[in-house]
Amino acid sequence: MLSRFVRLGSRQFFSTATSPFQPLVVFSEENEALRESVSRFALERVGPKVKQMDRDQKLDESLLKELFDQGYMGIETPAELGGAGLNLTSTMVVVEELAKIDPAVAVVVDVQNTLVNPIVKTFGTDKQKQEWLPKLATGTLGSFCLSEASSGSDAFALKTTAVDKGDHWELNGSKMWITNSKEAGLFLIFATVNPAAGYKGITAFLAGRDTPGLRVGKSEDKLGIRASSTCEVIFEGMKLPKDAVLGKVGEGYKVAIGTLNIGRIGIGAQMLGLAQGAFDYAMPYLHERKQFGKYIADFQGMQLQYAEAATMIHGARLMVYEAARLHETGRPFVQEAAMAKWNAAQVASHVSRRAIEWLGGVGFTKEFDAEKFYRDSVIGQIYEGTSNINLETIAKNIQKKYRQ
Structure with a gap:
């Protein structure tokens, strides 16, 4: 491999004839x-x-x-x-x-x-x-139990309490919209041990499904992702041993925040896959159905639409995997995770809606899968931080750069 030093401005850089870096869409x-x-x-x-x-x-x-x-x-x-x-x-x-x-x-x-x-x-x-x-x-x-009826985007306005009883903890309260709860065997529960301390009173606990006092309530009848269970989880005098604490007492907020930032990348990947799935489902139809003697895919107006959609999907893929790789290498990634999740959710909504339009009347029926992709896309702008919450996270990171 040829190599040399090159000077740009006042600095010298090592250059190789063959770059050691791989494009983001090239995987091992x-x-x-x-x-x-x-x-x-x-x-x-x-x-x-x-x-x-x-x-x-x-x-x-x-x-x-x-x-x-x-x-x-x-x-x-x-x-x-x-x-x-x-x-x-x-x-x-x-x-x-x-x-x-x-x-x-x-x-x-x-x-x-x-x-x-x-x-x-x-x-x-x-x-x-x-x-x-x-x-x-x-x-x-496993099931991640954070949200409550009065605690959604304001994640730490928790009402569920954990009281130190000397030889055990006693938890009382309830959680809402908890994913995987119907089938879960382990529950990660966030409760406050000191309401007066605000978020610094939040503590994380581990509880097995068979813990007395833990009850999984009704399943929500949802618009989309219906195979994924979403239930209320209720704690009534639930006793947990002292070693059920996950992390440190009063530092549950660190447990939740640090992990939710990673979770946003995951939802970005879910929405990315959804967008690609809707696109791949609709495109063959455009190359099979003819109107006015031409394949639908050959009309310029349609070409502009699916070219735009493909570009949006490609951009979302770059953002999702960039955020993942930043985290893997120990670099700051919170802003990029919020960007990836926000953008992928927008792309999923746009592309899945377009897929229905491209399919026309049949796309509006449940016989075809396009309508399910569209229904499933809606949640992307709600969980793991709403779109507005993610934009707020991005804005705060931008402010740190420019505010003196």
Whole structure:
């Protein structure tokens, strides 16, 4: 490889004839093999179940088992603890590929890998890691319990309390809109031990499903991602041992905030996959159906629309994987995660709506899958930080740069 020093301005730089850097859309052989494997699994195993799961508002139990068997539920968990020992980019690949077929299944995998597993791995004691990470990788679904009826975007206005009873904690309260809660075997619960302390009173706890006083309430009848369960979770005099605390008492806000920033990248990948799935579903139709003697795809007005959509998808993919790689390399990523999530949600909404328009009358029917992609896209602008909350995060980071 030829190399030399070059001078630009007053500084000298090392230059190589062949750049060592790879484009963002070029993945390692390992991740390309993973993408192909997940794509095949999604088409063959998830695809045939999508419509029934959407109608039933229920994740197929056999499919959930297959997700564990494939290793998709412990992607970044160390191999010695039962996981695949891969990286965040690998998680994004899996979520994106699953979302191309069913965004509901994708979010089940996403929450496990970007919220539940990282929290236990990062903040858990050695005992908690040894007990729970192997289970979470091989058969136990986890649930992240933060939101409440009066605590959504204002995430730390919690009413659920945890009282120190000397030899145990007692929790009372309820959580709303909790993903994976219907099937979960482990609950990560955020409660306040000192309401007067505000967010500094928030503490995280681990609770198994069979804990007395824990009850999963009604499932929400949702517009989209209907195979992913969303339920109320209720705590009535629930007793937890003193070592159920995850992290430090009063530092639950650190547990939640740090992980939610990673979770935003995951939702970005879900929305990216959704947009690509809707696009791939509609495009063949445009090349098969003729009107006025021409394929629909050949009309200039239509070309402009799908060219725009393809460009938006490509941009979303770059942003999602850039945010993931920033996190992997230990660089600041919070602003990029918010940007990736906000943008991917906008792209998913736009492209899925366009897909219905391109299909015309049949796109408006439930016989075709386009309407489901559109319904599933709506949640992207709500969970893991609403679009406005993500824009606020971006704005605050910009202010730090320009405000003296």
